[in-house]
Amino acid sequence: MADQPEKKEPKEQIVGTFIVRDKDGNIKQTGVLK
Amino acid sequence: MAITCNEGYHQIAHLVTGVAGGTTFTYVAIGTGTGQTAASTTLATESAASGLARAAATCTVETTTVTSDTMQWYKVWTSGATATITEWGAFNNAVKDAGGMLMYAELSPSAALVSGDTLTITGKCQLKAG
Numbered sequence: 001m002a003d004q005p006e007k008k009e010p011k012e013q014i015v016g017t018f019i020v021r022d023k024d025g026n027i028k029q030t031g032v033l034k
Numbered sequence: 035m036a037i038t039c040n041e042g043y044h045q046i047a048h049l050v051t052g053v054a055g056g057t058t059f060t061y062v063a064i065g066t067g068t069g070q071t072a073a074s075t076t077l078a079t080e081s082a083a084s085g086l087a088r089a090a091a092t093c094t095v096e097t098t099t100v101t102s103d104t105m106q107w108y109k110v111w112t113s114g115a116t117a118t119i120t121e122w123g124a125f126n127n128a129v130k131d132a133g134g135m136l137m138y139a140e141l142s143p144s145a146a147l148v149s150g151d152t153l154t155i156t157g158k159c160q161l162k163a164g
Contacts, residue, residue, distance in 0.1 A: 016157035023150035033139035
């Protein structure tokens with residue numbers, strides 16, 4: 001009996017980015033959309 | 035987890051073929067919930083907080099692998115409130131919780147905002163074969 005093909009786990013996709021800035025324009029935080 | 039929503043496939047098929055029933059996805063929204071699925075047409079908890087409501091995005095076509103294969107939505111929100119933003123979506127309607135959702139994604143980590151902060155989000159959807 002043939003081996004069953006290995007089941008692929010769904011790949012976690014990054015579909016964007018974000019930036020939080022304070023009122024003076026300084027970067028407080030960065031991250032991704034996934 | 036980033037997903038393309040069922041309504042997104044439906045609307046894209048209509049837009050590409052010219053068959054009536056497709057509306058362009060030019061709005062973006064953010065919210066404070068999580069866990070939406072492909073069947074969802076709204077965010078879990080769309081924000082209506084000051085400065086953080088659904089709005090028109092700057093929409094462009096970008097190149098990731100093949101020339102002009104990627105749709106991009108860019109938006110800067112200026113917060114008038116304290117909020118922890120956890121989710122984002124692209125929509126074909128300007129009204130909160132209305133219309134269809136093309137795609138959904140969660141912010142990692144969540145974005146912690148206080149009044150006066152800006153949140154800049156760039157979301158992308160690449161067209162691929164297979």
